[in-house]
Amino acid sequence: AVVSTQSTWEAVVSTQSTWEAVVSTQSTWEAVVSTQSTWEAVVSTQSTWGQGRLQKHLKMKSTTMAKFYCLALVLVLAFGLSSSVRVPRTRKHYVKFINNLNNKVLNVNCKNLNPYIDLNLHILLPKEEYEFNYNVTRSMAFSCDLRHGFTSSVFAVSDKVTKRDCGGNHCIWKAEDTGVYLLNRRTNQYKFKYGWGK
Numbered sequence: 001a002v003v004s005t006q007s008t009w010e011a012v013v014s015t016q017s018t019w020e021a022v023v024s025t026q027s028t029w030e031a032v033v034s035t036q037s038t039w040e041a042v043v044s045t046q047s048t049w050g051q052g053r054l055q056k057h058l059k060m061k062s063t064t065m066a067k068f069y070c071l072a073l074v075l076v077l078a079f080g081l082s083s084s085v086r087v088p089r090t091r092k093h094y095v096k097f098i099n100n101l102n103n104k105v106l107n108v109n110c111k112n113l114n115p116y117i118d119l120n121l122h123i124l125l126p127k128e129e130y131e132f133n134y135n136v137t138r139s140m141a142f143s144c145d146l147r148h149g150f151t152s153s154v155f156a157v158s159d160k161v162t163k164r165d166c167g168g169n170h171c172i173w174k175a176e177d178t179g180v181y182l183l184n185r186r187t188n189q190y191k192f193k194y195g196w197g198k
Contacts, residue, residue: 090135090136091135091136091169092133092134092135092136092169093133093134093135093136093140093158093163093169093170093171094131094132094133094169094170094171095110095131095132095133095142095144095157095171095173096129096130096131096170096171096172096173097124097129097130097131097144097146097173097174097175098127098128098129098172098173098174098175099124099125099126099127099128099129099175100126100127100174100175100176101126101148101175101176101177102126102177103126104126104148104149104177105123105124105125105126105148106123106124106128106146106147106148106175107121107122107123107124107145107146107147107148108121108122108123108124108130108144108145108146109121109122109144109145109147110132110142110143110144110145110157111142111143111144111145112134112139112140112141112142112143113141114139114141115139117142119132134158136169140158141156141158141159142156142157142158143155143156143157143158144157144173146173146175146180148175148196150198151196151197151198152196152197152198153179153180153194153195153196153197155180155193155194157171157173162182165182165184165191165193166182166183166184166185167184167185167186167187168185168186170185171183172185173193174190178192178195179192179193179194179195179196180192180193180194180195180196181193
């Protein structure tokens with residue numbers, strides 16, 4: 001009976017040891033599970049942080065591209081407006097008179113009819129000069145009245161023939177006793193154009 005009781009007690013002790021081993025194994029497993037959960041949490045946190053950085057990077061990239069497209073649009077619009085709105089070019093024509101009369105005074109008066117422009121009377125002593133200029137438009141057609149003594153000569157200075165004979169946009173007229181001469185700037189020679197009338 002004593003032996004049987006001792007065997008039973010040993011069986012109980014063995015069962016308790018087995019139970020403690022099970023409990024220890026369960027604790028170990030729980031520790032493993034806890035460690036795995038912690039690692040997953042770390043991985044999750046890292047993924048969240050990485051996604052945050054990625055989203056921030058994409059947002060910055062998107063903002064930069066938006067600014068670039070806005071700048072490109074502004075440049076295109078500015079270039080389009082500057083090329084479509086062009087300031088009309090204005091060309092000037094110059095007319096000069098030289099008094100080369102033999103000790104005589106030359107009176108010069110030039111006018112444009114439409115619009116009416118009167119450049120007033122200019123009195124040139126021998127060897128003196130008078131010059132004026134105007135913007136070349138369809139309405140500008142100046143004619144000049146040259147007088148000395150009781151003789152005069154009235155002629156156009158803005159017509160195509162005169163400009164062609166002048167050879168440029170700076171026409172020089174010379175008044176002599178024999179008539180009025182126009183300088184051809186290409187040949188640098190004066191050509192007789194008009195005589196003196198009454």
